[in-house]
Amino acid sequence: MAVTLRKSTELFTVAKWLTRRDCRTLSSLPEKAKLASLEVTEKAETSRRRPKKVNPLLENRHAYPEFLPDPNPKWRNSLREKLERADMLKRRNQIDIPEFYVGSILAVTIADPHSQGKTNRFVGICIERKGCGLRAEFTLRNVVDHQGVEVRYDLYDPTIHKIQVLRVEKRLDDKLFYLRDALPEYSTFSFDMDPEILPEGTPVPINPVKVELKPKPWLERWERQELQGISNIEQYLTKKDKVRRELRKTPWEKYDLMKQYRKTIPIEEQTDIWSEVNSQLQQLQLARKKSTRKRTFSAPKTQLG
Amino acid sequence: MNQAEVSKLVSKLRMNIKPEHRRLKNLKGPEGRIDKLRKTVTGLIKFERIELNINRGDEARQYAERLISEAIRHGDCHKPTMDMANFWLLEKQLVHKLFKVLVPRFENSTVSYTKMIKAPKAQNTEHTNKIVLELRGNPYPDLIVKQPNNRLWIQNVLLDAAKYDYRQSKISEIAANIGKDTQLSSSSLTANNKGGTQKEES
Numbered sequence: 466m467a468v469t470l471r472k473s474t475e476l477f478t479v480a481k482w483l484t485r486r487d488c489r490t491l492s493s494l495p496e497k498a499k500l501a502s503l504e505v506t507e508k509a510e511t512s513r514r515r516p517k518k519v520n521p522l523l524e525n526r527h528a529y530p531e532f533l534p535d536p537n538p539k540w541r542n543s544l545r546e547k548l549e550r551a552d553m554l555k556r557r558n559q560i561d562i563p564e565f566y567v568g569s570i571l572a573v574t575i576a577d578p579h580s581q582g583k584t585n586r587f588v589g590i591c592i593e594r595k596g597c598g599l600r601a602e603f604t605l606r607n608v609v610d611h612q613g614v615e616v617r618y619d620l621y622d623p624t625i626h627k628i629q630v631l632r633v634e635k636r637l638d639d640k641l642f643y644l645r646d647a648l649p650e651y652s653t654f655s656f657d658m659d660p661e662i663l664p665e666g667t668p669v670p671i672n673p674v675k676v677e678l679k680p681k682p683w684l685e686r687w688e689r690q691e692l693q694g695i696s697n698i699e700q701y702l703t704k705k706d707k708v709r710r711e712l713r714k715t716p717w718e719k720y721d722l723m724k725q726y727r728k729t730i731p732i733e734e735q736t737d738i739w740s741e742v743n744s745q746l747q748q749l750q751l752a753r754k755k756s757t758r759k760r761t762f763s764a765p766k767t768q769l770g
Numbered sequence: 771m772n773q774a775e776v777s778k779l780v781s782k783l784r785m786n787i788k789p790e791h792r793r794l795k796n797l798k799g800p801e802g803r804i805d806k807l808r809k810t811v812t813g814l815i816k817f818e819r820i821e822l823n824i825n826r827g828d829e830a831r832q833y834a835e836r837l838i839s840e841a842i843r844h845g846d847c848h849k850p851t852m853d854m855a856n857f858w859l860l861e862k863q864l865v866h867k868l869f870k871v872l873v874p875r876f877e878n879s880t881v882s883y884t885k886m887i888k889a890p891k892a893q894n895t896e897h898t899n900k901i902v903l904e905l906r907g908n909p910y911p912d913l914i915v916k917q918p919n920n921r922l923w924i925q926n927v928l929l930d931a932a933k934y935d936y937r938q939s940k941i942s943e944i945a946a947n948i949g950k951d952t953q954l955s956s957s958s959l960t961a962n963n964k965g966g967t968q969k970e971e972s
Contacts, residue, residue, distance in 0.1 A: 519779070526776040533774040538789045540771070596771045717804045720857045722836035723791060723829075728775040731782035 522739040523732065525746065528564040530594065531601035531620060532742055533730045549598040550738070554745050556621045561753055562628055567591050568636030568672060570654055571605055573618055574627040584626055587616050588656045592641040606644055608653040613645065631660045634672045637693035646683045647676040647695075662757070689713050781839050783832070784882040792829050807833050812860045814884070815868060819904035821889055827901045831884050833858065834905075838883045841873050875907050882906070887913050 526533060532553065534546045556562075565571055569591050577585035589605030592615070596602050601620040606613065618625065631654075644652040651674075663669075675696035678687065688698055688710050702710075718724065730738075796802035810830035813820050822830070837858050844851040846869040855865045876883045889900035902913060920926065 523779065530773050530776050533776070535771050536774045537772065538787075595773060597773050598771065600771050601773075715800070717801050720854060721804065722840070722854070722858075723787075723832050725775075725778055726780055726783070726787070726832075726836060727789075727791075728772075729778060729780050730774045731780050733782045735779075 520732070520736055520739075522743050523735055525739050525743065526735065527566075529742075529746065531597050532738060533597060533735065534738075535597050536728055536730055546598065547741075550742055552599055553621060554742065556623075557746075557749055560625065560627065561749075561756075562620065563630045563753070565591060565603075565628075565630050565633060566635045566669060567594055567639060567641060568634055569630055570632040570658065571603075572627075572629040572631055572656075572658075573605065573616075573625060574629075575618070575622070576624040576626060586656070587614075588631065588654055588658060589614070589616065590641065590644070590652055590654060592644055606641075606652050608649045611649065613649070613652065615645075629660060631658050633661075633663055634670050636672055636674070641694070642685065643678065643687050643692060643695055644676065646678050646685075646687065648679060651676040665754075780836075781843055783835050783839065784880075785831070785835060785884075787832060792825050794826060794829060808858055808860060811837065811858050812864060814903055814905065815859060815864050815872070816861065818908035819902060819910055821900060821902050824899040824901050827886060827903045831886055831903055835883055837868070838872055838876055841868050842877055845869075845873075872905070879906070 532550060534541060570588070571591055572586060572588045574584050574586045576583065587605060587607070589607035591603050592606045593604045594601070595604075599621050602617055603620060604615055604617045606615045608614070675694055677697050678695055678701065681701055686706075687695060688702055688706055692698075794803045794806055796806065798805070806826065807830050810820070810822065810826060811834045814830060814834050837855065840851050840854060846852065852865075855868055859865050859868065872883075883906060885904050885906055887902045887904070889902050891897065891900065904910075904913075921930070
């Protein structure tokens with residue numbers, strides 16, 4: 466009996482292994498994603514008080530942070546915010562503004578009356594996203610001819626012809642200003658880079674690369690900013706730097722509940738905003754998916770003669 | 771123009787929040803301010819009603835509200851929230867109170883979790899404005915009495931007693947007059963009786 470059981474279990478494992486292999490070949494999703502989802506369900510079962518379900522609309526806040534207004538109540542104006550949102554959607558109907566994050570690599574084509582073809586294309590890594598509403602902006606950085614170049618673009622600038630995402634990924638930090646003091650190879654990207662297309666449904670990958678800094682002098686005191694993406698900062702610090710860093714630490718700040726509150730837009734306000742904007746954003750996303758499919762499955766041109 | 775932070779989600783507080791925080795004069799700076807507020811928040815959760823100066827009271831109220839709303843949103847199995855409660859409540863048993871007493875109390879509430887009431891000023895003093903800060907649903911008697919015409923108020927009890935005395939004296943007067951009237955004339959008896967009853971009614 467036992468022998469038969471063992472045999473059957475062996476057969477079962479083999480079958481499972483085979484089927485799993487088959488699934489993997491069919492889908493481009495990594496195995497890790499499956500494991501993560503399983504873990505989440507287990508956690509939900511064990512917890513005594515289940516946390517309330519988060520509205521799926523709120524997930525838009527990562528991809529479109531500029532739709533949220535400035536949290537400072539002095540500068541709030543509900544009418545202006547509404548009008549700006551409408552204008553932003555109008556602009557998004559005109560050109561495709563893709564989803565990108567700090568750390569993504571973008572190519573921006575902009576009207577330039579002085580250049581030869583009346584347009585200028587710049588490729589670089591996004592080191593900062595800033596501002597809200599129509600004033601949203603982002604900064605691209607690249608090293609051209611051994612010279613660091615940074616260009617700041619307004620996201621809703623009417624002179625922008627095209628924004629193309631060459632690689633969608635996040636980095637370990639929210640702002641990558643330390644690339645200015647890092648070795649140039651960390652911010653060098655070739656202008657003829659091909660766009661890398663992520664398979665549908667995969668979460669945005671986080672690039673765990675840690676940059677190496679050049680020796681001092683630096684533009685900022687990077688050691689005081691608790692940055693994750695720097696590997697070799699300790700070797701440049703003097704004893705005094707380390708003491709100062711300890712003195713400057715603010716460990717109570719992560720418990721400052723009102724400081725966090727004053728920097729964010731509460732859920733109730735966010736749901737109003739996203740329910741107003743979501744349908745149009747979804748349509749735009751669908752249109753973008755269609756166009757990318759066309760690009761990937763375009764038929765080869767018939768050659769005459 | 772700053773971008774709103776999107777890494778954390780917070781639920782809206784049901785009270786007015788000033789655009790900037792108060793400094794709460796302190797030698798140790800921002801750290802000392804947070805320490806002061808920790809003590810006050812702990813006191814509020816412990817005693818449920820405390821009297822404070824308005825500056826410190828209003829600041830502490832915001833932090834207490836945020837702490838309770840976080841506890842309601844995430845429950846007791848969320849590690850960062852537990853960490854937060856541990857930081858803000860200096861006594862360990864109050865963490866249990868927060869999650870086991872206050873969360874069920876305020877779970878379905880539609881108003882703020884705390885209440886701030888102006889306290890009376892002592893006469894001829896130059897103190898700053900005092901307030902009373904309390905958790906809603908506390909076991910103490912209300913500070914603001916909702917019924918303006920309460921029969922048990924001392925002035926109402928005294929007025930009632932005075933009215934009763936007046937009525938009794940009138941009735942005894944009438945009763946004393948009844949015998950005299952019958953002696954005077956038997957023909958006008960009915961009319962007098964009617965008048966007596968009317969007086970009694972009034």
